Amino acid sequence: MALRHYTLDFNLSAPADCPSTVRGLHSIFQEQEMTETVHDTEGHGYLATFIGKNGRLVILRVHSQGLVTVDLQCCEGDNIAQVDNLLNALEKKLKSLLHGNIRGVKRLPALTRGAAVDRYWPTADGRLVEYDIDRVVYDEDSAYQNIKILHSQQFGNILILNGDVNLAESDLPYTQAIMGRGKENYTGKEVLILGGGDGGILAEAVKLKPKMITMVEISFQDAVCHFPLTHMRKACGSVLDNLKGDCYQVLVEDCVPVLKKYVEEGKTFDYVINDLTAVPISTAPEEDSTWEFLQLILDLSIKVLRPTGKYFTQGNCANLTEALALYEEQLGRLSCPVDFSKEVVCVPSYMELWVFYTVWKK
Secondary structure: OOEEEEEEEEEEOOOOOHHHHHHHHHHHHHHOOOEEEEEOOOOOOEEEEEEOOOOOEEEEEEEOOOEEEEEEEEEOOOOHHHHHHHHHHHHHHHHHHOOOOEEEEEEEEEEEEOOOOOOEEEOOOOOEEEOOEEEEEEEEEOOOOEEEEEEEOOOEEEEEEOOEEEEEOOOHHHHHHOOOOOOOOOOOOEEEEEEOOOOHHHHHHHHHOOOEEEEEOHHHHOHHHOOHHHHOHHHHOOHHHOOEOOOEEEEOOOHHHHHHHHHHHOOOEEEEEEEOOOOOOOOOHHHOHHHHHHHHHHHHHHHOEEEEEEEEEEEEEOOOHHHHHHHHHHHOOOOOOEEEEEEEEEEHHHOEEEEEEEEEEO
8 A cells, every 4th residue: 555645735924823724624625525623833823624425534734833724645556536635625726715925835746655656765865855756676785784776767676775866777977987087097007996896887997998906895695685697787798797807807705804805915906986885974083984994995905906096985865065075084084195086976866966086185
């Protein structure tokens, strides 16, 4: 079962006259054969619920601060035309009753709750976005995370990890940004990719004729994480069909011990691409272990970077200025002094601007 939830708001210049406003709407609810229940608001305006025989529910609230809200809930299979007619009648009547006192009217499209296909996902800065998702392609728990792949009419298949939109088949701008936006020469170079389990970065990097790419991705220890092979082909192509190719190898390991081993051996790379995690939203590092992990990866990565090499990573949503500023402070605390630049890119399926960093040794 799914529920559709409609909202209609009237912002007023002054508090409404509750008795006359409510009386003026009664005829509409009577025509709909809806039963009224008035609730005690302890002097804070008026609140009533109206329930119809078909299960429709209307919540009418006349706030004492100068706001009138109407919430209508109905089952997904309810007659949309009838529901629209009811909302139209309420909106028209309220405009007449509140004439001269209205600053603004807002009627939102229905929010669908409890549907088999979830279309709502939050942006990094906490805004709710509705996607044009029409089906669930994949939904499983691996040893490390929940993996969902949902199909969007605009963006193709979207990979969602633990509730966060990770990458869609449309998101080549993300991959290009985390590789230097076409400004780097990868020919004959040695590249280290940390994470990148969707295969998008690896697929693009092999096209640039590097000497060798080493990709370290622990999630391939779990067979369930081979989702790119069948569900994200537009992003990864055929590059993950084998864990070794002419110019690449995929190590199914935890990247931290691998990085530490490379530091001990003195092994270095021309490019290190960190696709493990975004900059945490939290601005209290002592309360979020992700910051500690991020600092560790950053420090180890710089140690395996050649003097002329570059380190690429994503930041987070451009609106999260405090978290990004804190990350930039972390760059100044590394064992080796570095400089950095950043670029803001529009990633299609994120529906928000995203920050990417390039870091190099001074």
